[in-house]
Amino acid sequence: MSIAISDEQVELAGSLRKRAASLGGIEAAREAEHDPGATFDEVWAAAEEMGIAAIAVPESAGGGGGTVLDQAVALEACAHELLPGGLLGAAIGSILTGRPGRYGVQVHPAGVVWDGGTAAEALLLDGGDVSPSAGLDLTARHAAATGVPGSAVDDRRRRVAVTLAAAESAGVARWCLETAVEYAKVREQFGKKIGSFQAIKHLCAEMLETVEAVTAAAWDAAACADGEDPAQWAFAADVAHLICFDGAVEVAKGCIQVLGGIGFTFEHDAHLYLRRAHSLRALVGPSDAAAERLTAAAVAGVRRRVDVDLGGRDEAIRPEVAATADAIAALPPEERRAALVETGFLTPHWPKPYGLAADPTLQIVIDQELARAGVDRPDLVIAGWALPTILAHGTEEQCARFVRPSLMGELVWCQLFSEPGSGSDLASLRTKAIRVEPATDPAGRAGWSISGQKVWTSVAERADWGICLARTDPDAPPHKGITYFLVDMRSPGIEVRPLREITGEALFNEVFLDAVFVPDENVVAAPGDGWRLARTTLANERVAMASARLTKSVERIVQIATERELGAVERNRIGHQVALATVCGLLGVRTTLRALAGHGPGAESSVAKLLGVRSRQDSSELALQLQGDGIAVLGELERDGDPVAADVWEALNTRCLSIAGGTTQILRNVAGERILGLPRS
Ligand SMILES: Cc1cc2nc3c(=O)[nH]c(=O)nc-3n(C[C@H](O)[C@H](O)[C@H](O)COP(=O)(O)OP(=O)(O)OC[C@H]3O[C@@H](n4cnc5c(N)ncnc54)[C@H](O)[C@@H]3O)c2cc1C
Structure with missing residues (x-):
């Protein structure tokens, strides 16, 4: 998915991409490889006619009367086709001057003039003149500035430049991902499509995570540019600086890796995208200053506030x-x-x-x-996904019996899925359920007798009921012979044994089931439907009031930076964590906006967990590192105790995030196969 979310912007992006692809920009750039003075006038003329670089200029001044976000959507689409001709410099200059034009822009004192080689007018910081030159990016002609370096820093200019360059990086990264995935679907080695090899699948899934992060950060910076709060835009632009440019380079490198030898040829376009990605990163300058600014802003209390515009649809209700x-x-x-x-x-x-x-x-x-x-909703914990399954597939009696008491907190649920031999490969589970018929049962009951062992079962020690998967048909294929049971945890034959976790606490358990009787009325759907049920849930229909708030661990490292004098390296690392956590929040906001626009969840909701886990694990580990050798003498480990002990507890505890509820590796398999469409392993 691109930066665009609204129908109009999605349409704008689609039609511009098509039009840009028809302009033969890459061919023109290849032809001009040895011409440092190339100006790509034909491409520029077509772009100018469409007003691509002046979208955000008021109509009264001859522009498109659109927003900076519209401009970003257009630049992303053109960068996806690697259009030469200096659109970036022109768009930045048009916003800065409020007049359409073919501008070159010097963004940093003593820095290169962006698109100075193709420009008709240069907006310089240092005065002097421009000296066009060919460079790394074959689709651009930037220029050295000949003026005497001054010290003038123009924050607005830098922010506009970073914001629009970030949009270009999103277009570049998206092309690289698409190209890699398309190739991985068709290229065969060892008699298989290379996309079925997990190393390639996971590389593509990681590229997807990065592309979604780059897209969200670029979108937010552009959306903020249209807002009225400069501090918010400054924050968003610094987040984009930290996420987008390294991200695009990573994805471009990944693309070449997936392509193999053909990706290393001059003939393939992949290197042109890598060159653009490197060039954009170099132009915006080192990210250290952005990280430092972001840390300082977070310490000063700035957080991204994202208002979801309901377009007036909320007024009546x-x-x-x-x-x-x-x-x-x-x-x-x-x-x-x-x-x-x-x-x-x-x-x-x-x-x-x-x-x-x-x-x-x-x-x-x-x-x-x-x-x-100020009303907090109670967390339903496991009932939050047990009940939707009952609602969707259970009988009226089951709904009436379980749903309301569970919502009221009168019934606590646990999930009896994982087994010692079946974790990620849940379909291999061995817990058996044997049919009990009234004619043969001494008590005349009709139902099932379950025997087996479950493990890692959270809250089993205090659960009233468990959702349990057990094999009812040993002769059926693994996915077909499983049934979904509701098990009364007080039934005879159940033994719960606590297991100590990495933190020393005992929050999950082993559960032994020895001929536990479950009546027919506690089977959900039909016998054999268990696998299908376990995979379907209403939970993903929930639309949350997402925000770009920071997570607990990131708030913690910001707090440490507030309390203590830290070195530049530590502050830099904090800035990067603030950026990543903000982007994780933004992915949620984009999911919400898509739902409001009537679209289903896009890729961003699936990668949100992967990125969110990375953010929480890395930030809690950083908090631990910031405590220095204090952790070696911390005494008792308590989650709510002394701050150092609490940091240690959190860093240990967050290790479970990449295991429970689907490991990171399994989620990458799923992202690779279901979102990117790569072949199964
Ligand atoms: C804190 C916590 C709470 C939990 N609570 C519950 C609960 O309440 N109820 C419940 O039923 N379960 C629960 N679990 C279990 C959890 O769902 C499993 O741990 C998880 O599914 C992984 O299974 P496993 O531990 O057997 O690891 P395995 O599946 O054995 O995996 C071991 C390693 O191999 C990798 N791996 C496995 N298969 C593949 C593959 N195909 N491709 C690539 N890599 C692979 C995994 O990613 C992992 O790194 C909990 C786990 C934790 C940590």
Whole structure:
């Protein structure tokens, strides 16, 4: 997916890409390889006619009357086709001057004049003249500045430049990902498509993660440029600086790696994209200053605030939702949960009568109004995914019996899926369920007798019920013979043994099932449907009021930077973590906006977990490192104890994030196969 989210911008991006592809820009750049003075006038003339570089200039001044975000969408599309002719410099200059033109722009004192070789007018910081030259990027002609370096730093100029260059980097990165994936689908080695090799699949999945991060950061910087808060734009531009340019270079290198020898040829276009990516990174300058600024801003309390524009669709429903939220807030804390359940505000996306079958707008308005009124929703934990399965596939009796008491917190659930021999490969599970018929059962019961061992079962020690997968047909193929049971955890034959975790606490368990009887009424759907059920859930229909808030661990490292004098290297690392955590939040915001625009979740929601895990693990590890050798003498390890001990606890505990609920490797397999369409291993 590109920077564009709204229908108009998606359409703009699509038509510009097509038009840009028809202009033969790459061929022109190849022909001009040995011509340092090439100006690519034909391409420029076509671009000028379409007004591509003056989209954000007011119509009254001869521009397109669009936003900086529109301009970014256009530049991303043109960079995807690697259009030469100096569109970036022209677009930056047009925004800075408010007049359309073919500009070259000097962004940093003593720095190169961007697109100075193709420009009709140079916007210099240092005065003097420009000296055009060929360079690394064969599709551009930048220029050295001949003026005497001054010290003038123009923050607005730098921000416009970084914002639009970030959009170009998103287009470059997207082409590289698409090219690598297309090749991996068709190229065969060892008798197989190379995309079926996990090393290639995971490389492509990691490229996807990077591309989505680059796209989100570029989108946010451009959207902020249209806002009215310079501090927010400064923050977003620095996030883009840290994420987009290294990201595009990484993806371009990955593309060449996937292509193999053909990717190393001059003939293939991949190196032209790598050159553009390197060139953009060099032009914006080292990221150290951006990281330092970001850390300083975070220490000063700046966070990205992203307002989701509901386009007026909320106006009719908001007063009633607000009144309900206020009424809940006015209740004593112990009565609020019942009120949340009663009103459907606890799970508004669930079907009635347990939820409100709420559309995305209503869900977000409820989120917003509950937050405004200061009402926290209780975490449903495992019931949060057990109940949607019951709602979607269970009987009316099962819904009536389990859903409301679980929402009320009267029933606690655990998940009896993993086994000692079956973790990622859950379909290989060995726990057996044998049919019990009234005619042969001494007690005359009809149902199933379950025996086996489950492991890593969170909260089993206090759970009332468990969702359990067991094999009911040993002769069927592994995925077909599994059934989904609701198991009363107080049944005879169940033994729960706690397991100590990495932190020393015992939060998960082994569960032994020895001829545990489960009546027919506690089977969800039909016997043999278990695998399908385990994979489907209503949970992904939830639309959250996403924000770009920082995570707990990132807030923690910012707090450490607030309390203590840190070195440049440490502050730099904090800046990078602030950027990554902000981007993770932005991926959620983009998912929400897509839902509001009537689209299903895009790739960003799938990669959000992968990037979110990386962010939380890396930032908690950084907090640990910032504690220095204090961790060697910290005494008792308590999660809520002394700050050093709490940091250690968090760094150890976050290791589970890349294992529980699907390991990082399994999620990359899924991203590679289901999102990118690569062949199965
Ligand atoms: C804190 C925590 C809480 C948990 N709570 C529950 C719970 O309540 N209920 C429950 O049922 N389970 C629970 N689990 C279990 C969790 O779902 C499994 O740990 C997870 O699915 C991985 O299975 P495994 O541990 O057997 O590792 P394995 O599947 O054996 O994996 C070991 C390593 O091999 C890699 N690997 C495996 N297969 C592949 C492949 N095809 N390609 C590439 N790499 C592969 C994995 O990525 C991993 O790095 C919990 C786990 C943790 C850590």
